[in-house]
Amino acid sequence: MTVFRTLFLLCVFGAMSTCAFAANTTQNMKTKPPAMSVPLTAEDVFRLYYNRTWIWKDGAGYFAAKGREFKAWSGEGTGSYGTGRWFVTDQGKLCFRATWYAKTGHALAVTCFSHRKRGNIVFQKREPGGDWYPFKTTPANADDEYGKIKPGDYALAGYNRMRIKLSQSK
Numbered sequence: 001m002t003v004f005r006t007l008f009l010l011c012v013f014g015a016m017s018t019c020a021f022a023a024n025t026t027q028n029m030k031t032k033p034p035a036m037s038v039p040l041t042a043e044d045v046f047r048l049y050y051n052r053t054w055i056w057k058d059g060a061g062y063f064a065a066k067g068r069e070f071k072a073w074s075g076e077g078t079g080s081y082g083t084g085r086w087f088v089t090d091q092g093k094l095c096f097r098a099t100w101y102a103k104t105g106h107a108l109a110v111t112c113f114s115h116r117k118r119g120n121i122v123f124q125k126r127e128p129g130g131d132w133y134p135f136k137t138t139p140a141n142a143d144d145e146y147g148k149i150k151p152g153d154y155a156l157a158g159y160n161r162m163r164i165k166l167s168q169s170k
Contacts, residue, residue: 034132037118039092045115046088048122048136048146053154061096062155070096071155073162078103081162092116093127103166122146 040048049063061072063086073081084098095112112127115135124135124145136146 033116034118034123037116037123040115040117042088042090045092045094049094052149052151055148055150055154060155060158062153070098071159072098073155073158079162079165081159101166
Protein backbone atom coordinates (compact mmCIF):
# COMPACT_ATOMS: atom_id res chain seq x y z
CA MET A 1 0.00 0.00 0.00
CA THR A 2 1.41 3.37 -0.93
CA VAL A 3 1.98 6.14 1.59
CA PHE A 4 -0.80 8.15 -0.07
CA ARG A 5 -3.27 5.29 0.25
CA THR A 6 -2.34 4.72 3.89
CA LEU A 7 -2.76 8.41 4.72
CA PHE A 8 -6.01 8.55 2.78
CA LEU A 9 -7.40 5.52 4.65
CA LEU A 10 -6.43 7.05 7.98
CA CYS A 11 -8.17 10.31 7.02
CA VAL A 12 -11.30 8.50 5.80
CA PHE A 13 -11.57 6.35 8.92
CA GLY A 14 -10.78 9.29 11.21
CA ALA A 15 -13.41 11.47 9.56
CA MET A 16 -15.90 8.63 9.53
CA SER A 17 -15.38 7.87 13.21
CA THR A 18 -15.58 11.51 14.18
CA CYS A 19 -18.75 12.16 12.17
CA ALA A 20 -20.44 8.84 12.72
CA PHE A 21 -19.95 8.60 16.43
CA ALA A 22 -19.89 12.25 17.48
CA ALA A 23 -22.42 13.10 20.13
CA ASN A 24 -24.49 16.22 20.05
CA THR A 25 -21.90 18.95 20.64
CA THR A 26 -24.37 21.13 22.51
CA GLN A 27 -24.42 18.58 25.32
CA ASN A 28 -22.49 19.19 28.53
CA MET A 29 -18.96 17.89 27.87
CA LYS A 30 -16.52 16.80 30.59
CA THR A 31 -13.07 15.31 30.35
CA LYS A 32 -13.12 13.59 33.77
CA PRO A 33 -15.66 10.90 34.69
CA PRO A 34 -18.84 12.45 36.04
CA ALA A 35 -18.62 12.85 39.84
CA MET A 36 -20.24 10.07 41.85
CA SER A 37 -20.73 7.90 38.75
CA VAL A 38 -19.99 4.19 38.45
CA PRO A 39 -19.10 2.07 35.41
CA LEU A 40 -21.93 0.06 33.89
CA THR A 41 -21.66 -3.72 34.16
CA ALA A 42 -20.99 -5.79 31.05
CA GLU A 43 -24.61 -6.97 31.19
CA ASP A 44 -25.91 -3.38 31.32
CA VAL A 45 -23.81 -2.38 28.31
CA PHE A 46 -24.84 -5.52 26.43
CA ARG A 47 -28.53 -4.65 26.98
CA LEU A 48 -27.98 -1.14 25.56
CA TYR A 49 -26.69 -2.45 22.21
CA TYR A 50 -27.56 -6.07 21.48
CA ASN A 51 -29.68 -6.57 18.34
CA ARG A 52 -29.77 -2.81 17.87
CA THR A 53 -28.55 -0.38 15.22
CA TRP A 54 -26.75 2.88 16.03
CA ILE A 55 -27.90 5.25 13.30
CA TRP A 56 -25.32 7.90 12.41
CA LYS A 57 -25.50 11.08 10.36
CA ASP A 58 -24.46 9.24 7.19
CA GLY A 59 -24.38 5.55 8.07
CA ALA A 60 -25.19 2.99 10.73
CA GLY A 61 -23.69 0.17 12.80
CA TYR A 62 -25.53 -3.02 13.84
CA PHE A 63 -24.65 -4.97 17.00
CA ALA A 64 -26.01 -8.50 16.50
CA ALA A 65 -26.55 -10.67 19.58
CA LYS A 66 -25.75 -13.84 17.63
CA GLY A 67 -21.98 -14.24 17.52
CA ARG A 68 -21.62 -10.60 18.60
CA GLU A 69 -21.28 -9.74 14.91
CA PHE A 70 -20.80 -6.07 14.01
CA LYS A 71 -21.60 -4.63 10.57
CA ALA A 72 -21.55 -0.97 9.62
CA TRP A 73 -21.36 1.46 6.75
CA SER A 74 -20.66 5.12 6.23
CA GLY A 75 -21.30 7.29 3.19
CA GLU A 76 -18.73 9.92 4.24
CA GLY A 77 -16.21 10.68 1.51
CA THR A 78 -16.27 7.89 -1.05
CA GLY A 79 -17.87 5.60 1.52
CA SER A 80 -16.80 2.58 3.51
CA TYR A 81 -18.18 -0.47 5.24
CA GLY A 82 -16.93 -2.53 8.16
CA THR A 83 -17.41 -6.02 9.51
CA GLY A 84 -16.17 -7.63 12.70
CA ARG A 85 -17.17 -8.40 16.29
CA TRP A 86 -18.27 -6.35 19.28
CA PHE A 87 -17.63 -6.98 22.96
CA VAL A 88 -18.26 -5.42 26.37
CA THR A 89 -16.31 -5.29 29.64
CA ASP A 90 -17.18 -5.07 33.34
CA GLN A 91 -15.69 -1.59 33.33
CA GLY A 92 -18.60 -0.33 31.24
CA LYS A 93 -16.88 -0.45 27.88
CA LEU A 94 -18.35 -1.28 24.47
CA CYS A 95 -15.78 -2.05 21.77
CA PHE A 96 -15.98 -3.22 18.21
CA ARG A 97 -13.10 -4.61 16.22
CA ALA A 98 -13.79 -4.38 12.51
CA THR A 99 -12.07 -4.40 9.19
CA TRP A 100 -13.14 -1.29 7.28
CA TYR A 101 -13.18 -1.35 3.49
CA ALA A 102 -12.92 1.75 1.32
CA LYS A 103 -12.17 2.47 -2.32
CA THR A 104 -8.45 2.66 -1.54
CA GLY A 105 -8.17 -0.55 0.47
CA HIS A 106 -8.96 -1.85 3.93
CA ALA A 107 -7.75 -1.49 7.52
CA LEU A 108 -8.48 -3.04 10.91
CA ALA A 109 -9.72 -0.68 13.63
CA VAL A 110 -10.81 -1.10 17.24
CA THR A 111 -13.25 1.52 18.52
CA CYS A 112 -14.35 1.73 22.18
CA PHE A 113 -16.84 3.73 24.22
CA SER A 114 -16.95 3.86 28.02
CA HIS A 115 -20.24 4.10 29.92
CA ARG A 116 -20.88 5.32 33.47
CA LYS A 117 -24.08 5.90 35.40
CA ARG A 118 -25.12 8.46 37.97
CA GLY A 119 -28.74 8.40 39.06
CA ASN A 120 -30.96 8.29 35.99
CA ILE A 121 -28.24 9.36 33.54
CA VAL A 122 -25.90 7.08 31.57
CA PHE A 123 -22.82 8.96 30.38
CA GLN A 124 -20.70 7.93 27.41
CA LYS A 125 -17.18 8.74 26.22
CA ARG A 126 -15.31 7.72 23.09
CA GLU A 127 -11.99 6.17 24.08
CA PRO A 128 -9.28 7.13 24.51
CA GLY A 129 -9.56 10.89 24.09
CA GLY A 130 -13.26 11.71 23.98
CA ASP A 131 -15.32 13.77 26.40
CA TRP A 132 -18.03 12.51 28.73
CA TYR A 133 -21.56 13.50 27.77
CA PRO A 134 -25.09 12.46 28.79
CA PHE A 135 -25.91 9.50 26.55
CA LYS A 136 -29.20 8.13 27.91
CA THR A 137 -31.56 9.59 30.47
CA THR A 138 -34.62 8.14 32.17
CA PRO A 139 -37.10 9.44 31.26
CA ALA A 140 -35.63 9.97 27.81
CA ASN A 141 -34.73 13.43 26.52
CA ALA A 142 -35.33 14.26 22.86
CA ASP A 143 -31.61 14.99 22.32
CA ASP A 144 -30.29 11.76 23.93
CA GLU A 145 -27.72 10.07 21.68
CA TYR A 146 -29.35 6.79 22.74
CA GLY A 147 -32.41 7.87 20.77
CA LYS A 148 -30.36 7.05 17.64
CA ILE A 149 -30.06 3.41 18.73
CA LYS A 150 -33.00 1.44 17.34
CA PRO A 151 -34.05 -2.20 17.86
CA GLY A 152 -33.38 -4.32 14.78
CA ASP A 153 -30.95 -4.26 11.88
CA TYR A 154 -31.15 -0.98 10.00
CA ALA A 155 -27.55 -1.22 8.75
CA LEU A 156 -27.67 -4.26 6.46
CA ALA A 157 -29.20 -2.54 3.41
CA GLY A 158 -26.67 0.32 3.50
CA TYR A 159 -23.85 -2.14 4.23
CA ASN A 160 -24.77 -4.21 1.16
CA ARG A 161 -25.17 -1.11 -1.06
CA MET A 162 -21.76 0.19 0.01
CA ARG A 163 -20.12 -3.22 -0.45
CA ILE A 164 -21.51 -3.43 -4.01
CA LYS A 165 -20.62 0.20 -4.80
CA LEU A 166 -17.01 -0.26 -3.68
CA SER A 167 -16.60 -3.61 -5.48
CA GLN A 168 -17.78 -1.99 -8.74
CA SER A 169 -15.33 0.91 -8.45
CA LYS A 170 -12.25 -1.33 -8.52
